[in-house]
Amino acid sequence: MAGHSKFKNIMHRKGAQDKKRSSLFSKLSREITVAAKMGLPDPAMNARLRAAVVTARQGGMPKDNIERAIKKAEGADGENYEEVRYEGFGPGGVSLIIETLTDNRNRTATNVRTAVAKNGGNLGASGSVSHGFERLGLISYPVKAGDPEKIFEAALDAGADDVQSSEDGHEIWTAVDGMHDVAKALEKALGEPEGIKLAWKPGVMVTVGEGDAATLMKLIDALDDDDDVQTVWGNYDVPEDVLAKL
Template identity: 70%
Template structure:
């Protein structure tokens, strides 16, 4: 699942969202199962599970699929996933953080390292780039939910830290420990969010040109296509003009 900072463009390019639907459901199911295993199987009592369920609903994942993923957590099915984070540099020195859920660290590490090396990047050591990001909660709404002032007012009332808005979307940022409560309050004012998750927000964003963006997006696509990779975050900014050039 692609992360914030223009990654949403990848999922919408040339019908990619439809083609990746099955893979996305698989990743969402994995996150739901892991969240349910780590806490209570009740979304109301488990903030991480609630965020995972909300993300699944936002992608129109069937209720039966969601329930099966929750139920799977209580079964001894032999699947024990662990969270792994990889950090590295993409083309143009862009910093990337890759979050994965895996039952085979060696397989995942090899796949991620290969993706970086074949697409103009370098996988670094743990902590190589995360110092340039802040760990925050992220709640996402479509632009159609209301104008910037409406969302900003609701976010302030809910206790959020910041809001970023454009014509297509609103991103509400919160402290990690406030994510669940802020999401609940926003739901009362704005309805169900498109996404509720923990995120890596870059302290400084880097603008990239068309050549760099082309290779960078190939790298992100390759990572995102890996079954074990859940989210990719980056510190880059791709302008609308560059995206149009890339088609």
């Protein structure tokens, strides 16, 4: 299990699928509202909103919830969220990038710092770890979308930069400015994706041993439990035999 290898990369632990759906929907709703505020409230005319809606649909979010989140952006008295990124280190020396949407920077900073410190990590200054990652577009498809050869050919025709297929699904990486054009082309060939998102792809992976893996998973779960935290990206790779013991 690699830290960057899943679109829902903080939902990887055994039993994580049973986490409160309300918490997941809260994060998805927040992203939709922010995306709608940053552009037109029409997914067809707003690339970020389109990506957020696709992700919400694939996450099982009801249509009414999605529409409500979009309308929320039109209200003058609605919440104002800002994007804040934290960088730091986890157990085993892994690098972490924590993306948040918050209406209270002090609360979020305190919560993130506490979660990291209590679970064997520490936060660093802005840029302390992001230099080891590449900012790219990530389009995800489930295994059932096709075999690796079919996905590779579709990605190549669509103009993607890289494809990684595994038993968990297919990851298609693109340049940031070409992500939505590639996504549209892929949708014609493969159907609607499981997710579309700007992502942080690590240049070098760090293999986490049994001694640090349990603490690292606790750290990521603690961050995931915070409604302000949208996504956690990392350069960790936990071998399957180690993961099975957790």
